[in-house]
Amino acid sequence: MEEWKKYKLGDIIHLIGGGTPKTTIDSFWNGDIPWLSVKDFNNSEKYVYQTEKSISKLGLEKSTTRLLQKNDIIISARGTVGEIAMLPFPMAFNQSCYGIRGDLDIIDQDYLYYLMKFKLAEIKSKTHGSVFDTITRDTFGNINCSLPAFNIQQKISNILSSFDDKIALNKRINDNLEQQALAIYRSWFVDFEPFKGGEFIDSELGEIPEGWGVGRLSDVGRIVGGSTPSKSHSEYYTTNGIPWLTPKDLSMTQAKFTSRGEIDITEIGYKSCSTKLLPRGSVLFSSRAPIGYISIALNEICTNQGFKSIVPNREIGTAFIFYYLKANTSKIESQASGSTFKEASGTLINSLSIIRPPLKVIHNFNEIMTPIFFQQEKNEGENEKLSKLRDTLLPKLMSGELKITDLNS
Incomplete structure (x- = not known):
């Protein structure tokens, strides 16, 4: 480590504060400048490409927000602390975040991103605030770090970036496949485009192809709720037991397929409550807090009471039900009830109207979906x-425990 130089993190970065234009002035909003809040980058991806809101040039000029540049880093500093991403192009941001720009004479900006990831646990441990956690400028001044020579920084960041680049590529491929699959579902079962040449009949869902019908969601799959073992019994929970899922688990991932949640339950925990094991291919649908997280079980799994999952009938399959729920989430939410928070009850889910194509049509649809899902x-x-x-590599490379020469040998 002799060649690594020691610094305070606060001495090698420039912190940039954000802000929010007045929400009562319409001309400040819906412009062409992306405006970041933590919800835009709380997904573990290296780059953030989209923001929920945007501001105008006037909104930028008349507020305390600032315009970050390409490759600047954004970190959430208040409430949800420690979410981090890099910017692929200029963006503004709110006051609950900091923009971070390295001293380019000392540190490579890409390396800085991974250094921040490496130091996140320590940063979170030095938060302040009685109501909610907050990172302050002093937080960064209290973080020690060691840096290798600039060329070594670049080599380390190139290694780590190669993983993130491949992950991002796979996600883009999957997103493209998902758009294609949803478009096919809508074409076949909403707009009936492949069947326009035939006769149509009236139904409660409007005109549908002759020979088709309308049923209930319970006609094409078994609706299964979930449950939670008592949290007062630590023996009901484990790190390697029966996979058990909560809506919070799905909030932390954009994955289409799910194998388990953050924590498993034990055999006695499973038997202590009414949760049920669901087979591979079940469609997991969060029915409250919030409504509409959807995933597919990769293996046997059970859930808490925040789900109404569907075990598809064998002749129907997973894809048809998955895209039905995806296309109808807004409708389900509008029909949900509840005073504290909305919930889609089992009665509601069971009674949802669904198009019933001939089984041959379902079979042909599944033949298209199978390679996409695979x-x-x-x-x-x-x-x-x-x-x-x-x-695994990140802490070893960032601490100097693993040297570049070790990877090349």
Whole structure:
């Protein structure tokens, strides 16, 4: 480590504060400048490409927000602390975040991103605030770090970036496949485009092809709720037991397929409550807090009471139900009830109207979907392995425990 120089993190970065234009002035909003809040980059991806909101040039000029540049880093500093991403192009941001720009005479900006990832746990441990956690400028001044020579920084960041680049590529492929699959579902079962040449009949869902019908969601799959073992019994929970899922688990990932949540339950925990094991291929649908997270079970799994999952009938399959729910989430939410928070009850889910095509049509649809789902599952599995390998290498490379020469030998 002799060649590594010691610094305070605060001495090698420039912190940039953000702000929010007045929401009561319409001319400040919906312009062509992306405006970041933490919800835009709380997904573990290296780059943030889209923002929920945008501001105008006037909104930028008349507020305390600032315009970050390409490759600047954004970190959430208040409430949800420690979410981090890099910017592929200029963006403004709110006051709950900091923009971070390295001293380019000392540190490579890409390397700085991985250094921040390496130091996140320490940064989070030095937060302040009685109501909610907050990172202050002093936080960064209290973080020690060691830096190798600039060329070594670049080599380290190139290694780690290669993992993130491949992960991002796989996600783009999967996103493209998902758009294609949803478009096919809508074409076949909403707009009936392949069947326009035939006769149509009236139904409760409007005109549908002759020979088709309308049923209930419970006609094409079994609706299964979930449950939570008592949290007062630690023996009900484990790190390697029966996979168990909560809506919060799905909020932390954009994966289409799910194998388990953050924590498993034990056999006695499973038997202590009314949760049920769901087979591979079940469609997991969050029915409250919030409504509309959707994933597909990769293996046997059970859930808490925040789900109404569907075990597809064998002749129907997963894809038809998955895209039905995806296309009808807004409708389900509008019909949900509840005073504290909305919930889609089992009665509601069971009674949802659904188009019933002939089984041959379903079979033909599944033949198209099967290779798409296979490729998406493969890409997500590869990304999980790449993420684990990157996360294993990162602390070793950033601490100097593992040297570049060790990787080349």
